[in-house]
Amino acid sequence: MAEPISKENALVRRAETLPLALPQLSANARLAPPRTAPLDEREQWTVLEPQPKKRKLGITGVLVAALIANVALYTVTVIQEAGLTRLQSDIRDSRQDLVRLRTELARVQSLDQIEASAKGLGMVRPSAALYIAPPPPMAVKTRVARAPFGAPEGY
Amino acid sequence: MGRPQIIRSRSGWVYTTLCIGAAILAGRLAFLQVWDAPKLAAQARDQRTRAIDLGTVRGEIVDREGQELAVSVNSWSVYAQPSEFEESPREIAAKLSPVLGMPTAELEHKLQGRHWRWISRQRDDKTLAPTVRKLKISGIGVLREKKRVYPKDTLAANLIGFVGIDNQGLAGIELDFEDVLKGDSEKLYIQVDARGRELLRENTGSPLESVLTDGAKIVLTLDERIQHIAERELALSIQKLQAKRGAVLVMDPSNGDLLAFATHPTYDPNRYKDADWQTIKNWAAKDTYEPGSTMKMFTIASALELNRLRPSETFACGPTMKIGKHTISDHDAPPGIRHLTPAQILEVSSNVGSILVAQRMTPDEHRDALTRFGFGRDTDSGIKGEGRGRLPKLPWKEITQASLSYGYSLSVTPLQILTAATALANDGAYHAPRIIQRILSPKGEVLQEFAPAPPRQAVSPETARKMLTMMQRVVDEGTGTSAGIPGYNVAGKTGTANKAKETGGGYSRDVMTSFIGFVPAEKPRIVVLALLDSPQNGHFASQTASPLFKAVAADTLRVLGVAPKPEEISPLAGGTHPDPHAETKHAAR
Numbered sequence: 226m227a228e229p230i231s232k233e234n235a236l237v238r239r240a241e242t243l244p245l246a247l248p249q250l251s252a253n254a255r256l257a258p259p260r261t262a263p264l265d266e267r268e269q270w271t272v273l274e275p276q277p278k279k280r281k282l283g284i285t286g287v288l289v290a291a292l293i294a295n296v297a298l299y300t301v302t303v304i305q306e307a308g309l310t311r312l313q314s315d316i317r318d319s320r321q322d323l324v325r326l327r328t329e330l331a332r333v334q335s336l337d338q339i340e341a342s343a344k345g346l347g348m349v350r351p352s353a354a355l356y357i358a359p360p361p362p363m364a365v366k367t368r369v370a371r372a373p374f375g376a377p378e379g380y
Numbered sequence: 381m382g383r384p385q386i387i388r389s390r391s392g393w394v395y396t397t398l399c400i401g402a403a404i405l406a407g408r409l410a411f412l413q414v415w416d417a418p419k420l421a422a423q424a425r426d427q428r429t430r431a432i433d434l435g436t437v438r439g440e441i442v443d444r445e446g447q448e449l450a451v452s453v454n455s456w457s458v459y460a461q462p463s464e465f466e467e468s469p470r471e472i473a474a475k476l477s478p479v480l481g482m483p484t485a486e487l488e489h490k491l492q493g494r495h496w497r498w499i500s501r502q503r504d505d506k507t508l509a510p511t512v513r514k515l516k517i518s519g520i521g522v523l524r525e526k527k528r529v530y531p532k533d534t535l536a537a538n539l540i541g542f543v544g545i546d547n548q549g550l551a552g553i554e555l556d557f558e559d560v561l562k563g564d565s566e567k568l569y570i571q572v573d574a575r576g577r578e579l580l581r582e583n584t585g586s587p588l589e590s591v592l593t594d595g596a597k598i599v600l601t602l603d604e605r606i607q608h609i610a611e612r613e614l615a616l617s618i619q620k621l622q623a624k625r626g627a628v629l630v631m632d633p634s635n636g637d638l639l640a641f642a643t644h645p646t647y648d649p650n651r652y653k654d655a656d657w658q659t660i661k662n663w664a665a666k667d668t669y670e671p672g673s674t675m676k677m678f679t680i681a682s683a684l685e686l687n688r689l690r691p692s693e694t695f696a697c698g699p700t701m702k703i704g705k706h707t708i709s710d711h712d713a714p715p716g717i718r719h720l721t722p723a724q725i726l727e728v729s730s731n732v733g734s735i736l737v738a739q740r741m742t743p744d745e746h747r748d749a750l751t752r753f754g755f756g757r758d759t760d761s762g763i764k765g766e767g768r769g770r771l772p773k774l775p776w777k778e779i780t781q782a783s784l785s786y787g788y789s790l791s792v793t794p795l796q797i798l799t800a801a802t803a804l805a806n807d808g809a810y811h812a813p814r815i816i817q818r819i820l821s822p823k824g825e826v827l828q829e830f831a832p833a834p835p836r837q838a839v840s841p842e843t844a845r846k847m848l849t850m851m852q853r854v855v856d857e858g859t860g861t862s863a864g865i866p867g868y869n870v871a872g873k874t875g876t877a878n879k880a881k882e883t884g885g886g887y888s889r890d891v892m893t894s895f896i897g898f899v900p901a902e903k904p905r906i907v908v909l910a911l912l913d914s915p916q917n918g919h920f921a922s923q924t925a926s927p928l929f930k931a932v933a934a935d936t937l938r939v940l941g942v943a944p945k946p947e948e949i950s951p952l953a954g955g956t957h958p959d960p961h962a963e964t965k966h967a968a969r
Contacts, residue, residue, distance in 0.1 A: 321454045324437075331448040331531035336608040354938065356867070356949045 430572050436563040437526055437822075438547055439595030441540055441554075444637075444817060447604045448531055449540055450554065450649075452547070455502040455527035456509055462494050464519035475515050479508070501545060502527040528554075530649045536600075536607050538662045539641045539763075539815070542649035550652075551660055553598065553815075556764045560819055560827075563595030596827055597820040601637040605939045606630055610642035613931040614910075618644050621924050622916035624890075627664040627794050628932055629909045633802045633898075635832040636811030638761075639906065639936070664911075665763045668770065668791035669892050672877025673729045673859075673921075674801075675787030677896075679738050680722050681804060681847050682749030685839040688740035691846055694719040697732040703782045708735060723850040726873060727858030731786040738785030743776040746784070752838045753800040753810065755792060760812040760833060767793040787877055794894075798909040800838070801896045804851075805904035808844040809835035852901045863897055863926035865934045867944030871904075872897030872929065874921035879914065890914040895925035899933050905942050908933050 332338065412420060441450035458480065465472065469491035470484075477484040480500050490499050502525055509522040528543045541552020547562075549555035610628040618626050630640035643664050647655030661667075683689040697720050699713035710730050718730075725733030738746060750756070756771030769792040772780055783789040792800075795813060803810040812833040819828040839847075851871035854860045859874045875894040878887035894911040898904040910928040918924040943949065 324451055325453050327448060328451050328453055328529055328531050331451075334447070335532050335535070336605065337533065337535070337612075340612070356944055358949045 428571050429569050431569050436595055438528060438543070439561040439563060439822070440597045441561075441600065442597060443600050443602045443604045443607070445604065446599075449536060449600070449602075449604075450528060450530050452526045453504075453529050454506075455504055455525050456506070457501040457503065457523050457525050458499040458508070458512060459496065459521055459523060460491055460499050461496050461519045461521070462491065465491075466518040472517050472520065475517060476512075476520065479511050479515070501525070532604065533648050533650065534646045535604065535611065536602055536641060537646050537649045538643045538660070538664070539600075539602070540649065541660075541662075542652040552662060553600075556762070557598055557816075557819075561595045561598065563822075596822065599817045599820060601632075601639065601814050601817050602641060603639045603939070606640040606936050607642060609935045609939070610640035610932050611644065611646070613928060613935075614642050614644045617910075617912065617924070617928045617931075621912060621918050623912040623924070624914040625663070626912040626928075627909070628911070628928065629664060629794060629798045630932065630936060631798055631802050631813065631907045633805035633811070633904050633907050636799070636802065636814045637817075637832070638813055638815050640932075641815070662763065664794040665761065666765055666767045666793065668767045668793050669913075670788050670790065670877045670880065671792050671797050671894065672787040672875035672892065673731075673734075674797060674873050674875035674894055674896050675790075676726060676729065676734045676785070677804065677847060677851060677873045678750060678753055678755075678800065679734050679746075679785040680726065680850070681753075681839050681843055682746060683737045683740050684722070684843045684846060685749060686741055686745055689722060689737060691722055691850070694721050695725065695733050695736045697725070697730050697736065699732075701732045701735060703735070703779050704777075706779050706782075708732060708782065708786075723853050726850050727853045729854075729859050729874060734785040735782045738781055743774055743781050746781060747771065747774060747776070750784075750790075752836075753803060754796060754838075755790065755800060759793075759796055759799045761795060761799075761815055762830075763795075763815065766795070769793055769796050787875060794909055794911050797894075798896065798907065801898075801909070802907045803838040804844045804847045805898045805907050806835070806844070807841035808837055808839040810838040811835045848898060848901055848904070851898065855897070855901075859920075859922050860895060860897075860926050862922050863895055863929045863933075865899060865930055865937070867948035868899050868937065868942075869901035869945070870897055870899045870933070871901035872926075874926060876919070876921045891919060893918075893921040893924045895921050895929040897929045897933060899937065900942065905940060906933065906936055908936070 438452040440448055440452070442448055458476075460472075462469075469488050472491055473484045473487035476482070476487055476499070480487065480503075482500065487499065490497065499520070504527075509524070512520060512522045526547060528547060530537070530540070530542070537552075539552055541554040541556075542550055543554050544550050549558040549561065554561065610630060614626050614628045617623070626644050628640060628642045629638065631638055641664065643662070645659050647659045652660065680689065684691070697710070697713075697718045699715060700707050700709040702708075708731050710728070710732050713728075713730070713732075718724075718728075720728065720730055720733045722733075722737065724730075725737065741749070750771060756769055758766055758768055769790065771790050772784070776784075780789050799810070799813050814830060814832055816830045818826055818830060821827050848871045851873055852869055854874070855864050855870045855872050860870075860872050863872050863874075864870055873896055875892075875896075877892050877894075879890045879892055880886075881888045890913075892911065892913055893915060894909065897908050897910075899906060899908075908929050910925040910932065912924050912928065915924045937944075
């Protein structure tokens, strides 16, 4: 808590704090009582204590920490962005691999190739097609469908 | 003036000056922030962002079951920037030659000059880029490109077409649906620093959003298996009969879907540069020919529809008939008068009988009836450059109507006459042919559904049924016996037409033989056109096109799971079905 300033020093102190606001005073005038309100009616002046170094250090620390956090956050963002880019690239490459494999599969499944391979293995076209009617207990409703090799994949 | 006044005066000036300065700054700030803001923001954005062109992957073309017919895969291309060369072209060529597998002289020639150029394009070797990079040749680089691949080689090549080296459609569906297949080029915007290094990305709400930039996928109505059968049998027939070319078209009469669209000779779209234009051209939809006797089914159907004919009445047909100065004769007709019903006219393919039927109609009526079958106009198949054929304009001379009745004096495309015949298999309802089923987005959503066009009635269902019954006799007892498929009732009509000389002035000895067949005749599942141009080892459709039809239709019925007649199905204990490829009792007759 600041101590109240003594009556004698009040003017000097004021002159020190407001040097520009004070006009030049003559010697007599200096001795004359101040043309101000009585001391007890005036607001009590207080002397502010100088800020301790600790607080300054604290503020600086907080600022530095915030700066470091910002840089760290930015770095993490950039790294994750790079990771995202890499993942995007991986997805694209994987998709292309998928397309390439599907293309190879389509080539292998080409009926021309299958027939040629079959002929190469000595197979011949059947001379007759056998259509059979299963007995009633075995007869189930079926529909002709091909294997889902060519089912379009979703992405 | 006392000192305080001077100070006050000076302070006033200073404050005023500062206020004016602040006002100017505030004004400028407001100008920049309000009036100039959009322009400056755009400038700033341009300065800090860079667009990366992600390019597009050309959409696939698949058959109705999803089998890939055209796909785009990664490939690698080598380029040269001669201004950056630090070695001589000879030295660079020597280094690159073993990697690219190209002769050094050829490479050296390509490396001459000053401008940027491709050295080798669209190579499948994935290791090409690292290998070339290892060589550390200044001015030589590798770029990744998309390459169009047709995994089924020649399958439906005339219909699908092909793309050029820069992936632009050049023929067929690849050309007709270029905008759909190509897709929109997608751009990815990134933030860069003062040196252009990447900082942050924009517009990447989802990582996939910037990756999936393919063109749309086109789903065709073709069935790979039926297409394969058609192409295989057609190639065998052409080889056996020494024909110039041929086509087999298979259509589902219930909706106009083309299940097969085969032409031969064909080409491999993976090596389209080796093919000539006559082979590449989709002539089955573009070229026209005089159909010959297959036209008789439309003549009789038209007369039936107009009630100018009863199926039971007979026509007195001589072996020849004179119209003006022209004499029209029937092939292989016995001397004397034959009394032929409309069914028998079809059965023996009588030109004279057909003329007598046509003469029951006025030219107006006749033309109008043929127009309802789609002759003389587009089929609306969606194939660009499709031929319209030619149906003569009125008034017709007597000989014009007479020759039209048995398939001369008009021209049709193979697709056109097949579509017209399909109406008879579909209770008289004419469906426009459908080749594209739907267009799917890269994510699999349906972008456009090509529903079958609403049918229009060409003839009444009764007329259509009567015609199928009559045409069944053609296969059972008439000119088309070699088209009979054991176990199934087949209806159809043969056609053998002399080809007009290309130089004009009459007809050549070459013929166009064709067969249009419907099977099963009771409720056709498929309608097939078999057409052969100038067969050398056989002159008539019964010897050439009919067996071709039979071979294609028999296997197609199996693929579609169409059961034969119940009496042909054996109990599980045993029994075999007669060989559909063997000569039938009809053919033997």
